[in-house]
Amino acid sequence: xxxxxxxxxxxxxxxxxxxxxxLASEQAVASAKNGLYICANVIIPSLLPFLVLxxxxxxxxxxxxxxxxxxxxxxxxFGLSGQCCTALILGLTGSYPIGASQTVELxxxxxxxxxxxxxxxxxxxxxxxxxxxxxxxxGVFSSSAAGIVLYICHIAAAFAVGILLCSGKKTxxxxxxxxxxxxxxxxxxxxxxxxxxxxxxxxxxxxxxxxSVLTGLLDATGLLSALAGALASGTxxxxxFFHSLITGFLELGSGIGSMHGLLLxxxxxxxxxFILGFGGLSVHCQTLxxxxxxxxxxALHFAGRLLHGVISAVLxxxxxxxxI
Numbered sequence: 001x002x003x004x005x006x007x008x009x010x011x012x013x014x015x016x017x018x019x020x021x022x023l024a025s026e027q028a029v030a031s032a033k034n035g036l037y038i039c040a041n042v043i044i045p046s047l048l049p050f051l052v053l054x055x056x057x058x059x060x061x062x063x064x065x066x067x068x069x070x071x072x073x074x075x076x077x078f079g080l081s082g083q084c085c086t087a088l089i090l091g092l093t094g095s096y097p098i099g100a101s102q103t104v105e106l107x108x109x110x111x112x113x114x115x116x117x118x119x120x121x122x123x124x125x126x127x128x129x130x131x132x133x134x135x136x137x138x139g140v141f142s143s144s145a146a147g148i149v150l151y152i153c154h155i156a157a158a159f160a161v162g163i164l165l166c167s168g169k170k171t172x173x174x175x176x177x178x179x180x181x182x183x184x185x186x187x188x189x190x191x192x193x194x195x196x197x198x199x200x201x202x203x204x205x206x207x208x209x210x211x212s213v214l215t216g217l218l219d220a221t222g223l224l225s226a227l228a229g230a231l232a233s234g235t236x237x238x239x240x241f242f243h244s245l246i247t248g249f250l251e252l253g254s255g256i257g258s259m260h261g262l263l264l265x266x267x268x269x270x271x272x273x274f275i276l277g278f279g280g281l282s283v284h285c286q287t288l289x290x291x292x293x294x295x296x297x298x299a300l301h302f303a304g305r306l307l308h309g310v311i312s313a314v315l316x317x318x319x320x321x322x323x324i
Contacts, residue, residue: 004157031216248275273316
């Protein structure tokens with residue numbers, strides 16, 4: 001059996017991580033508890049009911065009803081069928097990874113093609129208003145107005161990403177007609193939606209805890225501070241800025257949490273907008289878990305989230321002058 005060099009590298013990283021886990025066990029346990037706290041107090045209470053209801057809406061044909069009215073706008077802006085509007089709306093009002101979950105629901109039920117799903121993912125999977133306004137606006141800057149500005153930038157960036165990545169591309173498939181779709185009974189749809197939501201929520205919580213521990217270990221070993229310090233000295237920026245940027249690149253909640261108490265400045269608003277828009281590697285792994293077994297590729301999703309982060313950061317930097 002021939003083992004690739006990349007496999008040796010992965011094994012080496014895992015062994016080093018295990019060693020760090022043993023040497024910094026107290027920090028790892030504390031980080032895991034923090035991740036579990038986020039799961040118990042934020043993710044499951046807000047995400048689980050939302051996943052159940054969005055899956056239920058799809059099973060009862062809501063996307064088909066909405067598609068009739070959204071078809072012209074979706075075709076004109078993004079070159080996508082009207083059914084895609086459901087994922088976009090729920091993705092902007094829910095939170096990661098509601099948009100991706102709804103996209104998979106639409107694809108699995110045959111409402112959209114794989115090509116549509118791959119083009120829809122980059123701009124429909126977003127953070128929600130509750131987290132942006134509550135955690136970022138009030139929690140970081142002690143300002144609900146700042147949170148509202150961040151949310152407006154988040155929405156605008158989502159549409160900009162969709163137009164940039166999808167404009168000019170047309171979908172040749174015809175929409176599924178409502179009369180050709182067999183709507184499930186409410187009891188059957190509810191049972192299936194709950195089972196699917198619980199499975200997805202557990203997977204999401206697993207990623208949150210894992211990346212919380214990873215971030216904690218990097219902090220405990222001094223690697224995170226060393227990298228942040230190197231970037232700060234090389235660019236002349238603030239250490240706290242790069243510490244939050246690196247943390248947010250790994251995990252959204254930890255990244256926003258690390259910004260707590262920072263002053264309301266254009267630079268800090270741009271940082272918060274980027275972290276919210278990119279979502280962190282944890283969100284990308286959550287999305288991969290949702291896409292597992294569907295054959296839907298995620299490369300465009302990663303590019304879309306990176307572009308979303310940059311655009312929303314620029315918008316937040318400019319709009320923050322209205323608050324100062």
